Amino acid sequence: MAHQLLTIEVSRPDADHVRLRLTGELxxxxxxxLVAxxxxLRGGQQVTIDLSRVGLCDSSGLSALLIVxxxxxxxxxxxxxxxVQQLLDRTGLTELLSVQTAVDDDLRATG
Incomplete structure (x- = not known):
């Protein structure tokens, strides 16, 4: 099976906010x-990382998120x-990172 590449779409809604939308595998x-x-980035910016299109995240991906x-x-x-939420919970990173779960997962859990 071929490895799925990661694409990172960067947008800057304003001078103090950067949004990174990741697609693929982290x-x-x-x-x-992601580290590159x-x-x-610079300190003091509000950085939002959209993981809704990330199919896989492993410990190296978590490490990259911590570097960011x-x-x-x-x-x-x-x-x-x-x-990814389970991985964050198991490693204790949910306490360190501000996390919003995927809307689809929330709807499936309640529906």
Whole structure:
């Protein structure tokens, strides 16, 4: 099976807010791409990372998210899938990162 690439769409709604929309897999092979994107960030910016199109996240992906947090000061994760939420819970990172779960997962849980 071919490895799914990671694409990172960067938008800047205003001078103090950066939105990163990730699509693909956030793993050992692709995590350095997120780290490279973080090099353009500066402290004090509001950084939102949309994970709604991320199919897989492993420990290397979590590590990259922590690097982005360290560079930016804080981040907000949106569109977090059930798999990523479980990974964040198991590692204790839910306490450290601002997390919003995926709307689809919330609807399935209640419906």
């Amino acid at each position: 793993d050992y092979e692709t995590a350095p791409e 994107a973080a090099a353009d 947090r360290r560079v930016a000061g804080s981040i907000r994760l949106t569109g977090v899938s059930r798999q």
